[in-house]
Amino acid sequence: MxxxxxxxxxxxxxxxxxxxxxxxxxxxxxxxxxxxxxxxxxxxxxxxxxxxxxxxxxxxxxxxxxxxxxxxxxxxxxxxxxxxxxxxxxxxxxxxxxxxxxxxxxxxxxxxxxxxxxxxxxxxxxxxxxxxxxxxxxxxxxxxxxxxxxxxxxxxxxxxxxxxxxxxxxxxxxxxxxxxxxxxxxxxxxxxxxNLSRTTSASRRTTGVPTTGNIPKWAMNNRKIINALLDPETHYSDFGGWDNMLTSIGGWVFKSTQGDIELSADVVQATNDRGISPIPFDDLKHKFASWSKHWRY
The missing domain is CATH 3.90.920 (DNA primase, PRIM domain)
Incomplete structure (x- = not known):
């Protein structure tokens, strides 16, 4: 029909x-x-x-x-x-x-x-x-x-x-x-x-972020962020959702650059644009303004 x-x-x-x-x-x-x-x-x-x-x-x-x-x-x-x-x-x-x-x-x-x-x-x-x-x-x-x-x-x-x-x-x-x-x-x-499902599961087990050992918490978070930057569509669920991933990435860049808000915005937009269903630009702009109020360095 x-x-x-x-x-x-x-x-x-x-x-x-x-x-x-x-x-x-x-x-x-x-x-x-x-x-x-x-x-x-x-x-x-x-x-x-x-x-x-x-x-x-x-x-x-x-x-x-x-x-x-x-x-x-x-x-x-x-x-x-x-x-x-x-x-x-x-x-x-x-x-x-x-x-x-x-x-x-x-x-x-x-x-x-x-x-x-x-x-x-x-x-x-x-x-x-x-x-x-x-x-x-x-x-x-x-x-x-x-x-x-x-x-x-x-x-x-x-x-x-x-x-x-x-x-x-x-x-x-x-x-x-x-x-x-x-x-x-x-x-x-x-x-x-x-077969695809088995292959994908095995790949995730061998390439995913380690969850045990003596790796510092900040390093674990950095790995999580970098994985999302490399392939946001695969890793956004690690953050509990697309919006959560974008604000986490923005806050991470903001902190790592001592408050470079323009670079943070560029990285968030570039990551969003790689999504299958990206947030429309005007909506993202409003969300970014709200998210950035909570970022610190």
Whole structure:
């Protein structure tokens, strides 16, 4: 089933009949066009941009209903440190090796925010519930070497997905459309999850921060912070959440630099920008002002 909204703040779905994959293909082949400033685009995202959920929902009220299954899997790639063309063609080659249908298109933030900013959409041979969707998502992102973590799959399961909007800013990056293959073989990729889970657990045991021995508490904290700076999406749960990680990093930089508030802000913003679902800039600015009141050196 197809559930659409106009603007991410919309609280109601509109339900459409038709084939999910064909609807997505048409939206990419014939996108909305928008000529606007960066600031106008941010407003447009909230009020008019086309968003969609493909799958099954218990109702049309976003606040009351639940998404119980997804028929198309989405992966947002926001900051792998590559350009759009390099990353898009890498993903395209991987999926083509399995003759899997897919579309890859620049998001509405492409050309405004740094790095690739692209979205991958892959039709599934059967609808998946939240657990299976997360497992397939993790396998795909792992084998494509995308900078992402399981939290992204969990959030993405209920998350609205922005359809392709052609803007002046992202016009230089064209979508990739593969419609001559087949839907993703979900059973095959689910079968790879157990091995991936064992490998990941072993890696964490051998590379994680030591919790025993005579290591001073300040050194343990430094290791924790540095791990988060290197790979925030993997380590933010060590702090109890994304916000907690950012304020801990900011306070650590502030203390280590004898009160350099500008550098602290730069590090917090750079870390936030590497997230799958970063805090919007204006919200982060307000949070930073509140957090910094409690920092000391």
């Amino acid at each position: 197809i559930y659409t909204t106009q603007g991410v703040m919309q609280r109601q779905y509109s339900q459409l009949d038709g084939d999910d994959w064909q609807h997505l293909l048409k939206s990419v082949q014939h996108p909305q066009w928008l000529q606007a400033s960066n600031e106008q685009i941010e407003s447009y995202k909230h009020t008019n941009a086309p968003y969609v959920v493909y799958g099954t929902s218990t109702g049309l009220d976003r606040g009351q209903s639940e998404i119980t299954a997804r028929s198309i899997l989405f992966i947002d790639v926001d900051d792998n440190g590559k350009d759009y063309q390099t990353e898009a063609h890498h993903i395209d080659a991987f999926l083509n090796s399995f003759t899997v249908n897919h579309v890859i298109y620049p998001t509405i933030s492409n050309g405004i925010k740094p790095s690739e900013r692209l979205r991958v959409a892959i039709p599934l041979d059967v609808e998946l519930d939240a657990e299976a969707y997360s497992q397939v998502w993790q396998v795909l992102t792992h084998y494509m070497h995308l900078n992402a973590d399981p939290a992204g799959a969990q959030k993405a399961f209920k998350q609205l997905q922005g359809l392709y909007v052609y803007t002046t800013q992202n016009a230089h990056n064209e979508p990739i459309i593969e419609a001559d293959g087949k839907p993703l073989d979900t059973a095959f990729f689910l079968s790879k999850y157990e």
